[in-house]
Amino acid sequence: QSALTQPPSASGFPGQSVTISCTGSSSDVGGYNYVSWYQQFPGRAPKLIIYEVNQRPSGVPGRFFGSKSGNTATLTVSALQAEDEADYFCNSYTGKSLLFGGGTKLTVL
Amino acid sequence: QVQLVESGGGVVQPGTSLKLSCSASGFAFSRYSLHWVRQAPGKGLEWVAVMSYDGSGTYYADSVRGRFFVSRDNSKNTLYLQLNNLTNDDMALYYCVRVHRERKVLLPNFDYWGQGTLVTVSS
Numbered sequence: 618q619s620a621l622t623q624p625p626s627a628s629g630f631p632g633q634s635v636t637i638s639c640t641g642s643s644s645d646v647g648g649y650n651y652v653s654w655y656q657q658f659p660g661r662a663p664k665l666i667i668y669e670v671n672q673r674p675s676g677v678p679g680r681f682f683g684s685k686s687g688n689t690a691t692l693t694v695s696a697l698q699a700e701d702e703a704d705y706f707c708n709s710y711t712g713k714s715l716l717f718g719g720g721t722k723l724t725v726l
Numbered sequence: 727q728v729q730l731v732e733s734g735g736g737v738v739q740p741g742t743s744l745k746l747s748c749s750a751s752g753f754a755f756s757r758y759s760l761h762w763v764r765q766a767p768g769k770g771l772e773w774v775a776v777m778s779y780d781g782s783g784t785y786y787a788d789s790v791r792g793r794f795f796v797s798r799d800n801s802k803n804t805l806y807l808q809l810n811n812l813t814n815d816d817m818a819l820y821y822c823v824r825v826h827r828e829r830k831v832l833l834p835n836f837d838y839w840g841q842g843t844l845v846t847v848s849s
Contacts (some may be wrong), residue, residue: 618787618788620770620772651833651834651835652834653835653836655771655836657771662821662839662840662841662842663771663836663839664839665826665835665836665837668826668833668834668835669835674826674837706770706771708771708773708834708836710832710833710834713785713832714773714785714786714787714788714832715773715776715832716773717763717770717771717772717773718770719770720771
């Protein structure tokens, strides 16, 4: 099964908002409200920042917002900060497995 | 606190086998499903496999089905992954991860990750 489609890169200036898309199909992203997002810094394990499309774990800033429309899930990072520069991965339930996106490198300009 | 500690990685030749372990502590092991997720050097994340919290069910990625086998020993708070017939494509850092809801299996919500154990496949 092919990975979910994410843009390889995204960027924004401090204070701006940036969106990262995660496109799948009706068999995964579009079929279930089980999409998660992870943030990963170099050399570190990923961290869960959004689950079940738009839920934030305790301790994750409200600047991180998740949404979904059709077969595409979106992570929005508002009021961008230098510390947000990292790799971001989406992950979706497919009915019989899980599927990650290819990852997006977010650069804060 | 919740801890997941992977071990068993190493350098192996193509076609050989390896068994990874994940020792868990700080939570009720038998109530949580644990997954294996891998990451090739410089690449993205790939879901590998899961065994349900009670050992009743297993699920695998297409890329490893029939070669990798996941198991757990709830009396030892340990998750295992048997890797057989290894290829260069299996070379990666293998993470053990916990689903963040009790008694759920195939949720993509991983709230705790180990530090990973590196599998290198080289002739």
